[in-house]
Amino acid sequence: MNDYEDFISTVSHELRTPLTSIRGFSQTMLASWEKLDDDNKKKFLNIIIEQSNRLINLVENMLSVTKLQDTKDTIIIKEVTIKPVIEMICSIVKTQHPDKSFKIDINDHAILADKDKFQQVMTNLIENAGKYGDDKSTITIKSNYANDFVIIKVINNGIEISENDYEKIFTKFSRIDNPLTRKVQGSGLGLYITKNLVEKMGGNIRVNSQNHETVFEVSMPCANIERQAMNAVRNSNN
Numbered sequence: 001m002n003d004y005e006d007f008i009s010t011v012s013h014e015l016r017t018p019l020t021s022i023r024g025f026s027q028t029m030l031a032s033w034e035k036l037d038d039d040n041k042k043k044f045l046n047i048i049i050e051q052s053n054r055l056i057n058l059v060e061n062m063l064s065v066t067k068l069q070d071t072k073d074t075i076i077i078k079e080v081t082i083k084p085v086i087e088m089i090c091s092i093v094k095t096q097h098p099d100k101s102f103k104i105d106i107n108d109h110a111i112l113a114d115k116d117k118f119q120q121v122m123t124n125l126i127e128n129a130g131k132y133g134d135d136k137s138t139i140t141i142k143s144n145y146a147n148d149f150v151i152i153k154v155i156n157n158g159i160e161i162s163e164n165d166y167e168k169i170f171t172k173f174s175r176i177d178n179p180l181t182r183k184v185q186g187s188g189l190g191l192y193i194t195k196n197l198v199e200k201m202g203g204n205i206r207v208n209s210q211n212h213e214t215v216f217e218v219s220m221p222c223a224n225i226e227r228q229a230m231n232a233v234r235n236s237n238n
């Protein structure tokens with residue numbers, strides 16, 4: 001299959017599944033309105049919301065793929081405080097994966113980034129941790145500061161990614177074939193886009209997966225005052 005055929009087959013599958021489910025649950029609700037109790041109605045509506053969120057993320061990722069090739073797609077770099085962004089994403093992913101716990105161990109670090117794109121990066125990583133992490137496990141997100149970069153780690157327990165696949169997972173449409181990925185759905189676009197966006201913003205991303213633990217590590221240029229002051233001193237010495 002070429003790239004284009006790959007794209008069409010992935011996209012049609014990925015679009016059809018949530019759409020079918022949204023239509024199915026809405027039809028059932030309408031047809032059985034009187035028979036359904038409030039709890040069931042709520043449950044169905046929640047499924048409809050969840051599946052709509054899935055569609056929205058998918059469409060956003062698909063638009064990004066085409067935009068990545070567009071040199072005119074501007075990124076607006078500003079100072080972004082990472083904690084509120086990450087807290088917001090975790091609360092959304094929690095609704096999709098209620099069995100997971102989240103541990104956010106992040107200081108008031110600020111980075112230089114395009115806020116929307118950074119949000120998309122973190123959404124892809126935290127969603128993956130929710131999707132591929134063990135049932136009922138804890139997802140940890142922590143950050144530290146090193147050499148003018150803020151390093152953000154998204155950590156989950158679960159089936160490991162073998163070292164041979166470390167590069168592959170960041171390429172277009174790549175999914176690792178194991179019982180786990182067969183169970184959960186995906187387009188294989190998330191990490192491809194994530195890596196591209198991170199690098200466009202002057203950062204980098206890598207993965208390390210061993211002892212039943214997977215760590216995605218994103219480094220983003222730091223935006224704190226000390227750094228700017230240090231740079232100013234450095235520049236005046238040059």
Ligand SMILES: Nc1ncnc2c1ncn2[C@@H]1O[C@H](COP(=O)(O)OP(=O)(O)O)[C@@H](O)[C@H]1O
Nearest residue numbers: 128129132169175176186187188189190191214
């Ligand atoms: N946290 C993780 N733990 C284990 N495997 C992962 C994790 N994140 C990503 N992967 C693997 O990398 C593949 C590519 O991820 P991604 O590009 O986000 O695509 P998708 O989630 O749509 O499959 C996944 O299919 C999965 O096999």
Ligand SMILES: [Mg+2]
Nearest residue numbers: 128186190191
């Ligand atoms: Mg993904």
